Amino acid sequence: MNPKYALFIWTSYALTAAVVIWNLLAPRLRRNQLQRRMSDGEDSETIGNDE
Amino acid sequence: MWTWFHRLASPPTFYRFADALAPWLLGLALILIGIGVYGGLFVAPADYQQGDAFRIIYVHVPAAALSLSIYTVMAVAGAIALIWRMKLAEVAVVAAAPIGASFTALALITGMLWGKPTWGAYWVWDARLTSELVLLFLYFGIIGLSQAYSDARTAARACAWLALVGVVNVPIVHYSVQWWNSLHQGSTILSVDGIVDPKIAKPMLWPLLCSLAGFYLFFGAAWLRRMQNDVLWREKSAKWVRDRCAAT
Numbered sequence: 001m002n003p004k005y006a007l008f009i010w011t012s013y014a015l016t017a018a019v020v021i022w023n024l025l026a027p028r029l030r031r032n033q034l035q036r037r038m039s040d041g042e043d044s045e046t047i048g049n050d051e
Numbered sequence: 052m053w054t055w056f057h058r059l060a061s062p063p064t065f066y067r068f069a070d071a072l073a074p075w076l077l078g079l080a081l082i083l084i085g086i087g088v089y090g091g092l093f094v095a096p097a098d099y100q101q102g103d104a105f106r107i108i109y110v111h112v113p114a115a116a117l118s119l120s121i122y123t124v125m126a127v128a129g130a131i132a133l134i135w136r137m138k139l140a141e142v143a144v145v146a147a148a149p150i151g152a153s154f155t156a157l158a159l160i161t162g163m164l165w166g167k168p169t170w171g172a173y174w175v176w177d178a179r180l181t182s183e184l185v186l187l188f189l190y191f192g193i194i195g196l197s198q199a200y201s202d203a204r205t206a207a208r209a210c211a212w213l214a215l216v217g218v219v220n221v222p223i224v225h226y227s228v229q230w231w232n233s234l235h236q237g238s239t240i241l242s243v244d245g246i247v248d249p250k251i252a253k254p255m256l257w258p259l260l261c262s263l264a265g266f267y268l269f270f271g272a273a274w275l276r277r278m279q280n281d282v283l284w285r286e287k288s289a290k291w292v293r294d295r296c297a298a299t
């Protein structure tokens with residue numbers, strides 16, 4: 001690979017990896033948080049108040 | 052088939068369905084992305100004009116394609132949510148927005164990193180780049196709206212309206228390179244001509260197709276997981292959720 005372009009290419013791939021990892025981890029962390037809150041008996045949250 | 056769709060709209064059925072499907076989608080997605088990235092970085096030959104800089108295409112194009120597709124899917128789900136008041140469609144709109152925003156931001160940043168060695172500038176106020184930036188702001192608007200109301204259903208309906216209104220920007224992004232003079236190159240494969248007679252050589256094309264398929268499957272897996280979380284919280288007082296929490 002031409003070293004002239006290496007920084008641009010590897011930065012692009014590293015950012016893509018970061019986005020993929022964030023999209024993998026964020027729902028898992030959110031689920032753990034929700035399960036903890038539900039087991040603690042919390043009822044109020046912006047996303048959740050159903051009719 | 053309609054009965055199956057109807058049953059799928061029930062939260063516990065959807066939750067089980069997503070639990071079964073998401074790992075398969077994710078596994079297949081990671082394999083395809085891996086093959087696409089390897090092929091793009093190490094197998095595809097360098098472009099005769101852009102040299103190795105063109106290799107950014109294997110992450111930039113899937114991110115840009117997803118940014119448009121996710122918004123379109125949100126608009127369709129938004130229409131279903133507003134017309135039939137289906138809860139799962141409301142959840143679908145809200146859950147897709149952060150994923151769409153992340154891939155839109157990625158498309159913009161990888162585009163800037165490709166633009167610098169190719170055009171000599173990270174950013175130009177070109178129709179394609181500007182309309183893609185507007186798309187990112189639309190995603191931010193939907194994420195903001197989803198958190199602006201205390202009632203989840205009101206928030207979701209507001210998001211659905213914005214998704215529907217904002218979808219007008221999707222064809223503007225896609226056709227901007229044809230409608231206006233643009234530094235940005237035209238569609239490589241996402242056009243009728245491109246599908247019949249690809250404008251890209253086959254050794255460069257197959258990693259791109261693998262990467263595209265992989266990122267779409269990845270979106271499917273991430274979307275299902277986020278929808279599961281929203282369903283879980285909305286249904287927190289239902290027996291099936293309490294049973295599930297007790298079991299874990």
